[in-house]
Amino acid sequence: MxxxxxxxxxxxxxxxxxxxxxxxxxxxxxxxxTRELLDHVLTDKSLEQAVNATxxxxxxxxxxxxxxxxxxxxxPIGGVAATEFPIGxxxxxxxxxxxxxxxxLLASQIEAESAxxxxxxxxxxxxxxxxxxxxxxxMVKLSLPELEELLRDGSKWALNNGYATKSDxxxxxxxxTFKGADPRKVSERAKNRGRSQIGSLGAGNHFIEVDIVDxxxxxxxxxxxxxxxxxxxxxIHSGSRGLGHQVCTDYVRDFQKxxxxxxxxxPDRELVCAPMDSPEGAAYLxxxxxxxxxxxxxxxxxxxxxxxxxxxxxxxxxxxxDLHQVYDITHNMGKIEVHQINDKRIKVCVHRKxxxxxxxxxxxxxxxxxxxxxxxxxVPGSMGTASWVLVGTKESMTRSLGSSCHGAGRMMSRSKAKxxxxxxxxxxxxxxxxxxxxxxxxxxxxxEAPNAxxxxxxxxxxxxxxxxxxxxxxxxxxxxxxx
Amino acid sequence: MPFEEISHTADWxxxxxxxxxxxxxxxxxxxxxxxxxxxxxxxxxxKREISLDAVDAESLLVAFLEELLYLAESxxxxxxxxxxxxxxxxxxxxxxxxxxxxxxDKEIKAVTFHNLKIRQSARGLEVEIVFDV
Numbered sequence: 001m002x003x004x005x006x007x008x009x010x011x012x013x014x015x016x017x018x019x020x021x022x023x024x025x026x027x028x029x030x031x032x033x034t035r036e037l038l039d040h041v042l043t044d045k046s047l048e049q050a051v052n053a054t055x056x057x058x059x060x061x062x063x064x065x066x067x068x069x070x071x072x073x074x075x076p077i078g079g080v081a082a083t084e085f086p087i088g089x090x091x092x093x094x095x096x097x098x099x100x101x102x103x104x105l106l107a108s109q110i111e112a113e114s115a116x117x118x119x120x121x122x123x124x125x126x127x128x129x130x131x132x133x134x135x136x137x138x139m140v141k142l143s144l145p146e147l148e149e150l151l152r153d154g155s156k157w158a159l160n161n162g163y164a165t166k167s168d169x170x171x172x173x174x175x176x177t178f179k180g181a182d183p184r185k186v187s188e189r190a191k192n193r194g195r196s197q198i199g200s201l202g203a204g205n206h207f208i209e210v211d212i213v214d215x216x217x218x219x220x221x222x223x224x225x226x227x228x229x230x231x232x233x234x235x236i237h238s239g240s241r242g243l244g245h246q247v248c249t250d251y252v253r254d255f256q257k258x259x260x261x262x263x264x265x266x267p268d269r270e271l272v273c274a275p276m277d278s279p280e281g282a283a284y285l286x287x288x289x290x291x292x293x294x295x296x297x298x299x300x301x302x303x304x305x306x307x308x309x310x311x312x313x314x315x316x317x318x319x320x321x322d323l324h325q326v327y328d329i330t331h332n333m334g335k336i337e338v339h340q341i342n343d344k345r346i347k348v349c350v351h352r353k354x355x356x357x358x359x360x361x362x363x364x365x366x367x368x369x370x371x372x373x374x375x376x377x378x379v380p381g382s383m384g385t386a387s388w389v390l391v392g393t394k395e396s397m398t399r400s401l402g403s404s405c406h407g408a409g410r411m412m413s414r415s416k417a418k419x420x421x422x423x424x425x426x427x428x429x430x431x432x433x434x435x436x437x438x439x440x441x442x443x444x445x446x447x448e449a450p451n452a453x454x455x456x457x458x459x460x461x462x463x464x465x466x467x468x469x470x471x472x473x474x475x476x477x478x479x480x481x482x483x
Numbered sequence: 484m485p486f487e488e489i490s491h492t493a494d495w496x497x498x499x500x501x502x503x504x505x506x507x508x509x510x511x512x513x514x515x516x517x518x519x520x521x522x523x524x525x526x527x528x529x530k531r532e533i534s535l536d537a538v539d540a541e542s543l544l545v546a547f548l549e550e551l552l553y554l555a556e557s558x559x560x561x562x563x564x565x566x567x568x569x570x571x572x573x574x575x576x577x578x579x580x581x582x583x584x585x586x587x588d589k590e591i592k593a594v595t596f597h598n599l600k601i602r603q604s605a606r607g608l609e610v611e612i613v614f615d616v
């Protein structure tokens with residue numbers, strides 16, 4: 001196990017494991033954490049996994065880990081690593097099985113105070129309109145050609161089929177469409193799993209949450225996003241469902257042979273990878289982007305259903321029940337970006353697993369209204385606790401590969417959480433705090449107990465103090481729908 | 484039960500042991516179903532035959548469990564009993580009998596290769612498997 005004595009302290013919020021720590025490292029590990037958060041991290045294997053990630057061929061600069069980091073498989077959750085494009089590798093396990101798992105934030109002009117009598121009905125409708133839970137089918141069933149069109153076009157498919165607005169697309173990372181998506185590189189199995197699941201939330205830590213904008217910290221940025229204190233907002237956390245899981249599964253299996261073919265030595269088989277300029281690497285890039293497009297559409301369909309639930313609940317009771325999109329971000333993805341690393345501008349594939357892109361003001365690809373403030377960064381907290389809206393900074397571009405944290409980060413195992421907390425007690429306790437819960441599984445609810453997670457406020461304070469993101473607004477939950 | 488849960492911060496981890504590879508695959512399948520808390524219908528009974536070919540024992544274990552996850556998600560089926568396995572090198576043939584899932588608590592996204600190593604121990608063959616949930 002890595003100990004505190006193995007780390008070099010750079011500042012109150014930044015630490016380093018030098019490249020000299022282990023012979024096979026191709027770069028150092030940079031950790032954004034306070035001493036207190038670091039104490040949590042040192043109790044599991046996340047730092048060992050970060051050190052393992054530095055062995056990826058073609059790594060440029062440091063592997064960076066965020067304050068919400070925790071142990072995953074192969075690559076730590078909260079990890080960011082850049083590999084040189086196209087000669088470096090891409091590693092499916094360093095992106096995760098839930099390709100383009102991400103968060104969407106919608107804002108409203110409905111004052112929360114006036115909405116309180118209707119929240120019970122709103123929660124019920126959201127639960128009815130947004131399919132959730134283990135093995136549940138989605139809202140739309142597609143033919144194979146329709147699915148392939150969706151995989152290629154992403155949110156454009158949703159726009160053409162009446163599920164999205166142009167503004168939704170403009171306020172989605174990559175405008176909701178990853179170019180270079182190749183449905184031919186997605187297996188029949190993955191397509192079979194995806195065809196029936198598009199427009200479904202899934203289970204685990206995925207959720208739809210109705211929030212109140214509790215406090216604004218940056219009026220200019222909040223105003224550009226259309227966030228107003230005391231108004232309702234909605235967060236949607238979901239990913240690419242069985243289609244993405246199958247794409248990752250297929251390529252992790254295939255790459256077991258690729259690493260032998262390209263003579264790549266790795267400390268963990270889950271990190272298997274292939275050079276991006278190899279046929280295997282190019283195939284995964286095409287399939288990953290197709291799965292990511294599926295996830296964008298999945299969240300778009302859930303947003304469409306949320307809008308319907310708002311209309312059915314608030315029409316006639318409120319002047320304007322529209323939900324406008326603030327942003328949609330991915331936190332499990334490999335993206336080709338240009339970064340300044342070690343005094344050199346270089347094109348890289350940034351692997352982010354449980355980490356969010358956090359581009360600063362003026363960065364390419366942002367809609368005009370966000371050009372001056374920077375890209376919105378959405379950081380959901382654990383169930384029943386606050387969530388945060390941040391923006392990326394110029395410093396995040398130079399110090400963290402334009403990246404920031406993605407959530408609170410687990411600190412207690414699911415089995416321990418199930419033993420310590422009861423789903424029904426938790427639901428009733430949150431109910432007393434005025435939070436309406438709809439959950440498919442009470443056991444699943446217990447696993448997601450707030451005390452199983454780190455304090456999201458401490459995570460956000462860390463990235464804010466480190467300068468890699470800036471606080472805009474804090475959200476407080478009023479209703480949570482979980483699978 | 485020749486399997487037990489091991490603590491993992493975010494995902495699920497199982498330690499499984501058995502006399503031989505066929506036993507290890509069977510017990511890993513039972514362990515995975517137990518983690519998901521999945522129950523099959525008593526009737527009608529459904530049969531499926533699985534044939535797999537892998538590069539090594541660990542890959543065969545992952546491929547077998549993934550096959551079961553795929554059948555659970557795409558056809559809503561789980562299997563008990565896992566029939567007699569024919570293993571030749573790293574090729575597997577097995578006939579499974581089961582039924583439709585009547586209840587399931589947990590979505591298992593995938594079976595990972597994370598630190599996956601089948602080793603000899605005092606209990607025969609032993610392995611630790613991490614599932615993404």
